[in-house]
Each structure stands twice: as structure tokens, then as C-alpha cells.
Amino acid sequence: MSLLAVGTVAFDAIETPFGKTDRIVGGAATYVCLSASYFTKNVNLVAVVGDDFPQEEISDLNKHGISTEGLQIKNGEKSFFWAGRYHNDMNSRDTLATELNVLADFDPVIPESYQDCQYLMLGNLTPIIQQTVIKRLKNRPKLIVMDTMNFWMDIAMDDLKETLKMVDVLTINDAEARQLSGEFSLVKAAKKIHAMGPKYLVIKKGEHGALLFGEGQIFSAPALPLEDVFDPTGAGDTFAGGFIGYLAGQNSISFENMKKAVIYGSALASFCVEKFGTERIKNLSEQDINARVIEFSKLVQF
Amino acid sequence: MSLLAVGTVAFDAIETPFGKTDRIVGGAATYVCLSASYFTKNVNLVAVVGDDFPQEEISDLNKHGISTEGLQIKNGEKSFFWAGRYHNDMNSRDTLATELNVLADFDPVIPESYQDCQYLMLGNLTPIIQQTVIKRLKNRPKLIVMDTMNFWMDIAMDDLKETLKMVDVLTINDAEARQLSGEFSLVKAAKKIHAMGPKYLVIKKGEHGALLFGEGQIFSAPALPLEDVFDPTGAGDTFAGGFIGYLAGQNSISFENMKKAVIYGSALASFCVEKFGTERIKNLSEQDINARVIEFSKLVQF
Numbered sequence: 001m002s003l004l005a006v007g008t009v010a011f012d013a014i015e016t017p018f019g020k021t022d023r024i025v026g027g028a029a030t031y032v033c034l035s036a037s038y039f040t041k042n043v044n045l046v047a048v049v050g051d052d053f054p055q056e057e058i059s060d061l062n063k064h065g066i067s068t069e070g071l072q073i074k075n076g077e078k079s080f081f082w083a084g085r086y087h088n089d090m091n092s093r094d095t096l097a098t099e100l101n102v103l104a105d106f107d108p109v110i111p112e113s114y115q116d117c118q119y120l121m122l123g124n125l126t127p128i129i130q131q132t133v134i135k136r137l138k139n140r141p142k143l144i145v146m147d148t149m150n151f152w153m154d155i156a157m158d159d160l161k162e163t164l165k166m167v168d169v170l171t172i173n174d175a176e177a178r179q180l181s182g183e184f185s186l187v188k189a190a191k192k193i194h195a196m197g198p199k200y201l202v203i204k205k206g207e208h209g210a211l212l213f214g215e216g217q218i219f220s221a222p223a224l225p226l227e228d229v230f231d232p233t234g235a236g237d238t239f240a241g242g243f244i245g246y247l248a249g250q251n252s253i254s255f256e257n258m259k260k261a262v263i264y265g266s267a268l269a270s271f272c273v274e275k276f277g278t279e280r281i282k283n284l285s286e287q288d289i290n291a292r293v294i295e296f297s298k299l300v301q302f
Numbered sequence: 303m304s305l306l307a308v309g310t311v312a313f314d315a316i317e318t319p320f321g322k323t324d325r326i327v328g329g330a331a332t333y334v335c336l337s338a339s340y341f342t343k344n345v346n347l348v349a350v351v352g353d354d355f356p357q358e359e360i361s362d363l364n365k366h367g368i369s370t371e372g373l374q375i376k377n378g379e380k381s382f383f384w385a386g387r388y389h390n391d392m393n394s395r396d397t398l399a400t401e402l403n404v405l406a407d408f409d410p411v412i413p414e415s416y417q418d419c420q421y422l423m424l425g426n427l428t429p430i431i432q433q434t435v436i437k438r439l440k441n442r443p444k445l446i447v448m449d450t451m452n453f454w455m456d457i458a459m460d461d462l463k464e465t466l467k468m469v470d471v472l473t474i475n476d477a478e479a480r481q482l483s484g485e486f487s488l489v490k491a492a493k494k495i496h497a498m499g500p501k502y503l504v505i506k507k508g509e510h511g512a513l514l515f516g517e518g519q520i521f522s523a524p525a526l527p528l529e530d531v532f533d534p535t536g537a538g539d540t541f542a543g544g545f546i547g548y549l550a551g552q553n554s555i556s557f558e559n560m561k562k563a564v565i566y567g568s569a570l571a572s573f574c575v576e577k578f579g580t581e582r583i584k585n586l587s588e589q590d591i592n593a594r595v596i597e598f599s600k601l602v603q604f
Contacts, residue, residue, distance in 0.1 A: 089486055184391050186509075187529045207488075208510035211527060220524035220601045225513060227489045259604040299522045300602040302561040 002042035003248040005032045006133050007123020009047040010080035024277040025057050028123035031237035035268045036245025037064040044114045046070035048102045050078040069111045074102045090229045110136045119248040122146040127159040145169040145244045170198040177203050219259045224270040231276045235269040242268035267292040304344030305550045307334045308435050309425020311349040312382035326579040327359050330425035333539035337570045338547025339366040346416045348372035350404045352380040371413045379404045392531045412438045421550040424448040429461040447471040447546045472500040479505045521561045526572040533578045537571040544570035569594040
């Protein structure tokens with residue numbers, strides 16, 4: 001089944017205790033699409049870049065079967081740029097620079113050929129743009145997954161709550177689930193967030209794995225214990241891409257299938273952090289992914 | 303197989319966002335013994351209390367099949383007392399009072415009838431007392447499990463390292479594993495801690511579950527997502543008691559059995575936090591425990 005992914009396609013400059021990069025390609029939608037491409041054909045991208053964005057990077061996406069018909073290229077403008085430095089614990093980071101550039105007036109145009117998409121991934125963007133995408137689809141997709149972050153809770157909570165009413169699955173981290181709900185207990189937080197709209201909630205806990213809530217059930221996915229986390233940038237988006245990509249590939253949104261989707265998303269995220277940026281998730285084999293999923297399975301078996 | 307547990311038997315006064323208690327019975331060895339008693343007969347306690355300790359509390363332990371022959375009662379002295387207040391997140395707490403009392407010169411005497419114990423649980427105590435217990439056993443137990451805390455890393459690291467050389471399993475939390483090893487990655491931390499002595503390491507992560515490292519393998523146990531954590535006091539000791547109790551009951555220290563032991567320990571800990579102090583873990587049925595273990599199993603199945 002075809003998947004539509006909306007989000008940023010951007011440049012990042014990253015510093016970690018292991019090294020630093022110059023401007024490399026990043027952005028939520030980049031990670032989502034690459035990750036999803038391992039599970040489903042017909043991955044369709046809606047995003048915006050400036051004319052500084054390299055054609056070969058677009059070709060790389062196309063080689064992964066990703067349609068870039070919906071990627072707007074703004075002449076004379078620059079792509080979104082983010083620079084950040086991770087602390088030694090790799091769980092916290094400082095933003096060193098944010099240049100919105102083309103993102104400042106992003107108007108998400110959905111090509112006619114994308115209109116039949118059954119799975120919609122709303123990557124982290126302003127809640128208003130996320131809403132606009134849903135409104136511009138002639139038919140409601142079978143499943144709408146939305147990612148967001150604390151930043152929007154701080155400055156656009158009302159818009160965010162409106163958007164939440166329109167989606168099926170929300171993916172956020174544990175601190176964000178607590179902020180959004182005002183509850184410390186994640187079980188209570190999930191109940192409040194369900195009441196805001198999303199029937200399903202994925203709480204991403206980084207090195208502690210992820211929790212999936214829905215249909216009165218809870219699924220706990222482990223994280224793969226890693227010797228080194230080289231660069232966590234994009235891990236959450238890679239997770240989301242693997243999650244929705246797996247669901248689209250199987251064309252099933254049962255809770256049982258969502259559990260597997262959480263594991264496949266976690267597996268892709270565990271690759272993502274092994275190298276800078278998209279380097280690792282650009283070059284995975286089916287064998288790599290299946291071997292990693294078996295590791296997840298062994299990790300929790302008793 | 304018989305189990306010997308050494309640790310504190312004490313009074314606690316606890317404040318949580320849900321309420322507060324007067325002096326109630328606590329102490330690491332109390333939790334360890336009660337928890338272990340659900341899995342193995344012949345649980346033997348070595349500890350010290352003052353003459354302020356109620357006889358009925360000792361009878362309660364006996365009713366659980368726990369031998370208190372090794373519980374020293376010091377006339378004219380007071381039992382160890384700890385008072386603490388948990389913060390709203392229940393993950394951090396302030397110590398309001400610590401009165402060592404009888405603990406100040408605790409000399410762990412092992413009754414002759416305990417000498418054949420095959421499983422030894424060293425609850426949190428000074429590393430020197432933990433060493434003394436091992437030295438006073440005529441035969442080395444089949445398995446020695448040791449709990450400790452950051453406090454001893456701060457003030458008695460050399461003694462702690464000596465004791466670590468003598469034990470098979472260490473149980474600590476994630477922050478303590480990082481402090482002890484100087485490594486942020488828990489995988490790297492585990493390698494360094496293995497090199498210090500313990501062939502097996504359990505890292506307790508509270509609401510995020512636990513990790514078991516040993517024999518080149520890793521097992522990830524979930525925590526049960528709870529609506530309310532009423533009182534976390536003793537949860538780590540209850541975990542340790544369930545862990546070693548299960549191993550002793552099965553009389554198997556294979557890695558496969560240790561995985562199950564981690565789950566049974568986690569199940570007991572999930573009961574512990576439901577009420578103040580030992581209230582909940584004093585009154586469990588086999589059915590309660592088995593139902594909870596099934597919940598753990600369902601939580602990770604995919």
C-alpha cells in the first residue's frame with residue numbers, strides 16, 4: 001500500500017563525542033522515507049528544499065523507490081538547516097543553529113498522483129501544516145501517524161490539540177507524553193492522550209525502548225543494548241518510518257501487526273544511530289534487518 | 303535449596319505524594335526474605351534489631367517460613383531507622399533521617415544450622431560486612447548475589463571492589479552501573495563490571511525494567527506499566543529476593559533460568575510498589591504471582 005510522508009528535508013551539522021560533520025542531509029521526512037522504503041514500495045514524499053539541495057541526494061531517495069514528485073525546490077532559497085551538539089550521555093543536546101529558510105512559508109502541495117495514499121506519516125512540523133496536509137487529501141487515509149515534539153507543546157498547544165483530533169497514532173517521547181498529559185504515570189498519560197484523539201500511542205524511550213498503547217492493551221518493546229551510540233539524530237524519525245512502512249507493507253493495522261511494526265521501527269532506529277546521519281540506513285539489506293529483528297526477539301525471550 | 307539472606311531489618315518512615323506512614327517495618331533483608339519465601343522453603347535471615355522491634359513482626363516472618371535464628375536482638379538498643387520523602391516523580395527521594403543504632407556495630411553471626419546454604423543474598427550493607435559473611439561460611443555457596451548502592455561507591459570503593467571479587471551476581475541500578483564503571487553505555491559498563499568479578503550483572507532500571515548480562519548474552523525484562531506507584535521503598539530488595547528465591551527454588555543457575563528469575567523478581571517488585579512498605583508482599587497467593595508473570599509475558603510478545 002502506498003505511503004505519503006510529509007516533513008522536513010534539510011541539512012544538519014552534528015557534533016557528538018565521536019566527531020563532527022559538516023552539512024549533511026537530514027530532516028524528519030528523509031529518515032522516515034528511507035526507513036519506510038525497506039518495507040513498502042510507493043513511498044511518496046512531500047517536502048520543500050532550496051536550490052542548494054544536491055540533485056544526487058534526490059537521486060539517492062529515488063533509488064530507494066521514493067517518489068520526489070512532491071518535493072518542492074525553491075529557486076534562490078536555502079534549505080532548512082539545523083546544527084546541534086550532543087552531550088556525553090547522548091540523551092541530551094544543545095541546538096547551535098536553526099535556520100528555517102524555505103520552511104518558513106512551507107505550503108505542502110499534494111501531487112494528484114499521491115491522492116490515493118492509504119498511509120500518511122506526518123513528520124514533525126508545525127501542527128497547522130500537519131492539519132493542512134490532512135485537509136488536502138480527498139479521502140482520509142486508512143491510517144494517519146503523527147510525530148511531534150515539546151517545542152509545539154510550548155508554543156502551539158491549541159493547534160496541536162486540534163491536529164491530534166484528526167490522527168490515529170501519535171509518536172512522542174516519554175518526557176513529551178508527560179508534558180502533553182500533565183501525568184507522570186505513562187499509563188495515565190496514555191489514557192489522557194487517547195481522549196485527545198489518537199487511538200494508538202507510541203511512547204519512545206530511547207535506550208529504554210518503546211511502549212505501544214491501544215485497544216486497552218500495552219506492548220513493551222526493548223531497545224537493543226548498544227556498545228556505542230554514534231549519532232542519535234534521526235533515530236525517532238527512522239523509528240516512525242519503519243513503523244508506518246511495516247504497516248503499509250503488510251497493509252494491516254491490527255494491534256498484533258502494530259507490535260511487529262514497533263519492533264521493525266526499533267530495529268531500523270538501532271541501525272540509524274550506528275553512523276552519522278542517514279549513512280547507515282541508506283545501505284541496509286533485508287538480511288541485516290531480519291537478523292536485527294531476531295536479536296530483538298532473543299532479547300526478551302524467557 | 304536453602305537460602306541465606308543478610309541485610310537490614312529496620313523501621314522506615316515514608317512520605318509519598320499519596321500519604322505518609324509512621325514507623326513501619328522495612329529493611330533490605332525483610333523485603334528479600336518475604337519475596338524469596340514465595341519461591342523456596344528454608345529462607346534463613348541474618349540481621350540485627352533492637353529490643354524495640356515487635357515480636358509479632360518476627361512471627362510474621364516465621365509464618366512465611368523464614369528462619370529468624372540468625373536475627374540478633376540487642377537489648378537496650380534501638381533498631382536501624384530511615385525516614386525519607388519521595389518526590390512527585392517517585393524516582394527520586396530525600397533522606398530525612400538515618401539512625402544507624404544497632405547497625406553501627408553489626409557483627410553478622412551465622413548460626414550453625416545455616417552453614418549448608420547454597421544460595422547467599424548479600425543485601426545492601428557495608429562491603430566489609432558483606433565480605434565477613436562470605437568468609438564465615440565454611441563452604442562457598444553455589445551462588446552469591448550482592449546488592450549495593452552509590453553510597454558505598456562514594457565512601458568505600460576499595461572495600462566494595464574487594465567484595466565484588468567474591469560474588470557471582472551484582473544487582474545495581476543504571477546510574478550506579480555508570481558510576482561503578484565510569485562508562486555511560488550499559489553494554490560497556492557491564493563488560494567492566496564483569497572484569498571486577500561478578501560473572502552476572504543485573505541492572506535495575508525502575509519503570510524501564512531490568513537488564514541481565516552474563517555468558518556473553520543480554521536479557522531485557524520489561525517493567526509492568528503501572529497506573530500508580532504508591533511507594534517504591536523496597537522494590538529493589540523485593541526484586542533481588544524474588545530473583546535469588548526463584549533460582550534457589552529451581553536449584554538452577556543456568557542463564558535461561560536467570561532470565562525467568564529476573565521476571566519473577568520484577569513481578570514481585572511490581573506488587574511491592576502497590577502499597578506502603580511490605581504490606582502487599584506479605585499477602586500474595588501463587589495465583590497472584592502467576593497471573594502477574596503472564597502479564598509480563600504478554601507485554602513483550604510479538
